[in-house]
Amino acid sequence: MHSVVFGGAGFIGHHLILSLLAAGKSVICVDSLKSGSALNLKNFTANDNFKFYQLDISDTDSLLKVVPSNSVIYHLASNPDIAAAASNPRIDFVNGTIITESALEVARLTSAAHFIYTSGSGVYREDYDNELNESAQLLPISTYGASKLAGESLAAAYSFMFSLKVTILRFANVVGPFQTHGVGYDLLRKLKANQESLDIRGDGTQEKAYVHVSDVVRAIDVIVSKQVNQYDIYNVSLNQTVTVKEIVEMCLQQSGISESDIALSYQSSPRGWIGDVPKIRMNSEKLRSLGWTPRYSCQEALKDSLGAMWTEIS
Numbered sequence: 001m002h003s004v005v006f007g008g009a010g011f012i013g014h015h016l017i018l019s020l021l022a023a024g025k026s027v028i029c030v031d032s033l034k035s036g037s038a039l040n041l042k043n044f045t046a047n048d049n050f051k052f053y054q055l056d057i058s059d060t061d062s063l064l065k066v067v068p069s070n071s072v073i074y075h076l077a078s079n080p081d082i083a084a085a086a087s088n089p090r091i092d093f094v095n096g097t098i099i100t101e102s103a104l105e106v107a108r109l110t111s112a113a114h115f116i117y118t119s120g121s122g123v124y125r126e127d128y129d130n131e132l133n134e135s136a137q138l139l140p141i142s143t144y145g146a147s148k149l150a151g152e153s154l155a156a157a158y159s160f161m162f163s164l165k166v167t168i169l170r171f172a173n174v175v176g177p178f179q180t181h182g183v184g185y186d187l188l189r190k191l192k193a194n195q196e197s198l199d200i201r202g203d204g205t206q207e208k209a210y211v212h213v214s215d216v217v218r219a220i221d222v223i224v225s226k227q228v229n230q231y232d233i234y235n236v237s238l239n240q241t242v243t244v245k246e247i248v249e250m251c252l253q254q255s256g257i258s259e260s261d262i263a264l265s266y267q268s269s270p271r272g273w274i275g276d277v278p279k280i281r282m283n284s285e286k287l288r289s290l291g292w293t294p295r296y297s298c299q300e301a302l303k304d305s306l307g308a309m310w311t312e313i314s
Helices: 011-022 060-064 082-086 091-109 143-162 183-193 213-226 244-255 298-313
Strands: 002-006 026-031 050-054 072-075 114-120 166-171 173-175 197-200 210-212 231-236 263-266
Touching: 002 011, 011 026, 011 213, 060 091, 072 091, 082 091, 082 143, 091 114, 091 143, 114 143, 114 213, 143 166, 143 231, 166 213, 173 213, 173 298, 183 197, 183 244, 183 298, 197 244, 210 213, 210 298, 213 231, 244 298
Parallel strands: 002 026, 002 072, 026 050, 072 114, 114 166, 166 231, 173 210, 197 263
Antiparallel strands: none
């Protein structure tokens, strides 16, 4: 059985492929390289169990030529920059909803053994007081969240219409080596360019969970091996949160800059960008019941991520 990774040249895709190959799986990576990087695949090209095709995921006919029947399909391809929609709201529809429909059609036509779709916390209704489980109300306030929810709906329909085994993964903020976007990434790049002042999106009170990419990959492995239902949804998160102010402090420490030596400029709004949800807590007890236990705390995940990113951009 082949493992097919759509969007495998991205941050999470790189780590997933690394894990699949280490387990002896035959892996096919498909990526347009619009947001992913060929550098993320360079260590795999000499492996006989790895094949890469540079294709647009929306090109269903081309995908059908490279995706074997009865594969496990991991659909990670989407717009990775949530804030980009503030100036280009169609980006999530074009690089999200459209390619998800194509990926599902390929899964149907190739009789995929399992279709894993990566969604996120943006599908949920804003609720600052409660920890959200998989049955919480869905009401996205961003085009990114709307696109992810549209993808979930399509995946549910394909599952029940065509007996396709489907997993929906709602990620918290994923961090780790080779990360190419996110709060920590943006802050470190700004600090690398200017160590005298730092502009920060939002007022610093934003509070979210951060999960290490290696824990995400382990969660995927657990779910693929243990999911019983034809269709199921899992939150992949921690029961801890970290504020943006805390991340700023960690970035300053990572870069060796004292807070007294730099001018920090926060915005007045708690939202870092249009459509940002300032605070969210996700319940992952359903995933933990399958045997998943994260190895990194939020603080540890961020520390590892920031250390790796600082080395990468230096």
